[in-house]
Amino acid sequence: MIATYIFGRVLSAVPTILILTFIVFLAIHLVPGDYIDIMLGTQNYLTDEQLSGLYKQYGLDKPFVVQYGIWLKNLITFNFGTSLRTGQKVSAMILEKLPVTFELAFFALFFSLVFGIPLGITSAVKRNRFGDYVVRVLGLIGLSAPTFWIGAILIVAVSGLFQDYTLFGFVSFQKDMAKNLQILLIPSLTLGLMLAAQIMRMARSSMLDVLSQEYVKVAKAKGVSTWKVIYRHALKNAMIPVITTAGIQFGYLMGGTILIENMFALPGLGRLLLQSVNQRDYPVIQGVVLFTGVFIVLMNILVDILYTLIDPRIDLR
Amino acid sequence: MKKSLLFLLVLTVFFSFCFGARAGGDLKFAVQVEPAGFDPNLATAFGSHRLLEHVYEGLLSFNENMDIVPGLAESFEVPEPTKIVFHLRKNVLFHDGTPFTAEDVLYTFKRIQDPAFASPAASYYTEVSSITAPDPYTVVFTLKVPMVNSLLLNFAGVNSAIVCKKTVESGVNMQLQTNGTGPFKLKEYAAGNYIALQKNERYYVPGLPLLDSLTFVVIPEEISRSSALRNADVQMAQIMEPLSLNTFPAQRFVTYRVSTLPYLLLGINNAAKPFDNVLVRRALSYAINREELVEMVAFGEGTVTGPLNPSLKTWALLPEAFDEYSYNPEKAKALLKEAGYPNGFSFEAVTYAQYSLDKIGEAIQAQLALVGIQMKVDVAEFGIFVKRWREIDFQTFLSLNGGSTEPDIQFYRTFKSDGATNKFNFKNAKVDELLEKGRQALDLEERVEIYRALQRLLVEENPFLFLYSPNNLYVSLPEVKGFVPMSNQSLIMLKKTWLDK
Numbered sequence: 001m002i003a004t005y006i007f008g009r010v011l012s013a014v015p016t017i018l019i020l021t022f023i024v025f026l027a028i029h030l031v032p033g034d035y036i037d038i039m040l041g042t043q044n045y046l047t048d049e050q051l052s053g054l055y056k057q058y059g060l061d062k063p064f065v066v067q068y069g070i071w072l073k074n075l076i077t078f079n080f081g082t083s084l085r086t087g088q089k090v091s092a093m094i095l096e097k098l099p100v101t102f103e104l105a106f107f108a109l110f111f112s113l114v115f116g117i118p119l120g121i122t123s124a125v126k127r128n129r130f131g132d133y134v135v136r137v138l139g140l141i142g143l144s145a146p147t148f149w150i151g152a153i154l155i156v157a158v159s160g161l162f163q164d165y166t167l168f169g170f171v172s173f174q175k176d177m178a179k180n181l182q183i184l185l186i187p188s189l190t191l192g193l194m195l196a197a198q199i200m201r202m203a204r205s206s207m208l209d210v211l212s213q214e215y216v217k218v219a220k221a222k223g224v225s226t227w228k229v230i231y232r233h234a235l236k237n238a239m240i241p242v243i244t245t246a247g248i249q250f251g252y253l254m255g256g257t258i259l260i261e262n263m264f265a266l267p268g269l270g271r272l273l274l275q276s277v278n279q280r281d282y283p284v285i286q287g288v289v290l291f292t293g294v295f296i297v298l299m300n301i302l303v304d305i306l307y308t309l310i311d312p313r314i315d316l317r
Numbered sequence: 318m319k320k321s322l323l324f325l326l327v328l329t330v331f332f333s334f335c336f337g338a339r340a341g342g343d344l345k346f347a348v349q350v351e352p353a354g355f356d357p358n359l360a361t362a363f364g365s366h367r368l369l370e371h372v373y374e375g376l377l378s379f380n381e382n383m384d385i386v387p388g389l390a391e392s393f394e395v396p397e398p399t400k401i402v403f404h405l406r407k408n409v410l411f412h413d414g415t416p417f418t419a420e421d422v423l424y425t426f427k428r429i430q431d432p433a434f435a436s437p438a439a440s441y442y443t444e445v446s447s448i449t450a451p452d453p454y455t456v457v458f459t460l461k462v463p464m465v466n467s468l469l470l471n472f473a474g475v476n477s478a479i480v481c482k483k484t485v486e487s488g489v490n491m492q493l494q495t496n497g498t499g500p501f502k503l504k505e506y507a508a509g510n511y512i513a514l515q516k517n518e519r520y521y522v523p524g525l526p527l528l529d530s531l532t533f534v535v536i537p538e539e540i541s542r543s544s545a546l547r548n549a550d551v552q553m554a555q556i557m558e559p560l561s562l563n564t565f566p567a568q569r570f571v572t573y574r575v576s577t578l579p580y581l582l583l584g585i586n587n588a589a590k591p592f593d594n595v596l597v598r599r600a601l602s603y604a605i606n607r608e609e610l611v612e613m614v615a616f617g618e619g620t621v622t623g624p625l626n627p628s629l630k631t632w633a634l635l636p637e638a639f640d641e642y643s644y645n646p647e648k649a650k651a652l653l654k655e656a657g658y659p660n661g662f663s664f665e666a667v668t669y670a671q672y673s674l675d676k677i678g679e680a681i682q683a684q685l686a687l688v689g690i691q692m693k694v695d696v697a698e699f700g701i702f703v704k705r706w707r708e709i710d711f712q713t714f715l716s717l718n719g720g721s722t723e724p725d726i727q728f729y730r731t732f733k734s735d736g737a738t739n740k741f742n743f744k745n746a747k748v749d750e751l752l753e754k755g756r757q758a759l760d761l762e763e764r765v766e767i768y769r770a771l772q773r774l775l776v777e778e779n780p781f782l783f784l785y786s787p788n789n790l791y792v793s794l795p796e797v798k799g800f801v802p803m804s805n806q807s808l809i810m811l812k813k814t815w816l817d818k
Binding site: 050 | 439544737
């Protein structure tokens, strides 16, 4: 049953993703300045003949719709094209960057849940008391302070306080686990703090909502202790919106966290996308957008399935 | 007694020279941008050039003082004004062990000149009529026009580096793989992260390179790059913002600075009103305080430049030689009045957010306001800027132009009426004539005279305003020795760099 459900969802997502790739293709081609312009910059000494040779070589002489058609045609055979800039296969480039972004997103989400959920619950339970105010002010700071600012502060603070702490020079998890975790700690914390604020607010409001329900009141009236009420009865129900938020956030994070990756020099998808847009490396942009689109759709399906595990009343059929 | 002391001193100096530089060690160098493609005959990206110059080599090269020195050619001669004969080094091996011969040189230049290949270097060699190899270690270039002087420099550029015929013909993707003759060979490229180079044990200069390995760590953000150096995650870093230097105390770090050949300019569309009037262009020159730009924007890390960089002592007329380069708002106002704009005018300058161009724009804006000229600065995305530049869709622009040690290269493409990068709508018969004369003259004194006359004419005409040349800045830990930054932004002196620890 669940298999049919997933299949249906995936199938219905195909047109959405195609429209997405088309819009991105259109948008990036509408921006003035193409790949050749940027490659040559203002040191362009080529004759018109040489220039048109370049356009032809990169297949950029064809009309936009034809270029999109060729891309689609190749896609059917799982050929994502090659980067104009480096000559590498787009699929290889994405696969190479994927683990970095995945790890970053994973730890950021981990931190956001670890900080966000307990704080949100505490804040809801201690509503309008001192603890609540502290948490809410912290949440507001987390939401409004830009990540690049928090990141810069953390870089200066950590490198100033701990002279031996290695912040830069990413190594993969397989190669050197300790160093990998050390390098990813600060960036994922930076990212996690911002997300924690969102998770916290979501957890708080949904907890407040649940706490005002009749069955919670009944439980309390029966003399069950506050924390037991929260843990046994309220928490599960309050978690559904939190999981939705976290799931969607994870999808977005996988699209690459451009600012953080750039700031901490992490070789992830976000920096790949940024570079590709700056250089108008069309196949790579398309590849990353396609990948992100598919990932977000899958994440949404996963969240829906998680609902059924938390709340048996939800039936995917 | 004195004599023997002197002898001892000489001996000490001699030995410290011989044995001071120790071989071995691994250097990590933090850079801002990463390479885009490894094919030396194709790559245009700054990051590619800074990497490939260690892996590949041209027939000629530059030394620390930017003099042309032998590269893969151990010598060359010019038997007649339209002929260059290169004598190639023997016993040079490519990294895969293939011997280097004239075949590879012929093949490389055939590749560069192939229109379908579209090499950015192709335009340098349009005046070359034939390239032949009478024997495996001699290559002869025959030219259509006598322009040996301006051609020679190109042989030292990365885009003219020699590739291995065997490797290219085997069909490998040269944008992804390398096989050069340079002091280092490519070991590993982790995209977006680092590029690791390894010592070429069979390099033809005995004893070089000194380092066992050289790793370029890519860290795009300045604050992160400086932090990495302060925490010794890297031993050396490229610094883009002069302000960052304050965070590196001189007791613990070594700062390297060099005035570069590229120059910042206020480009002008000479056909657009009111800039079609030379008096207006001249007024701009008087109204802009270049010294103040260097102080305010570059915190002193730059050199005011005329049409040629002041470091080119043989050729350049210093900015002080030109009255137009002095800051004189009164004179600017008078010229504006004479041109029919007593109340000034307003115009737009398009630029992009690199090389502090946006800040230069703001500073010039404030300076011009003092003489009644309203300047609007449009900071565009780079791709948009390039398109507007290419289509001459601007009144003025602010940008950075590449410079050269050879006046012909600096001027010909920029100021010739039909020059490839003359996007200024600048047409001047006298300038064209001097450009042709300078290109074809062979006698140094004669050429110097021609280019001095040209510089004077350019300052008078002011087709655009030369502002200043920014310094290139690097900072290292004290253990890094022997590095010399070069004005063409090349890092090739890393082959003589060593670690003292």
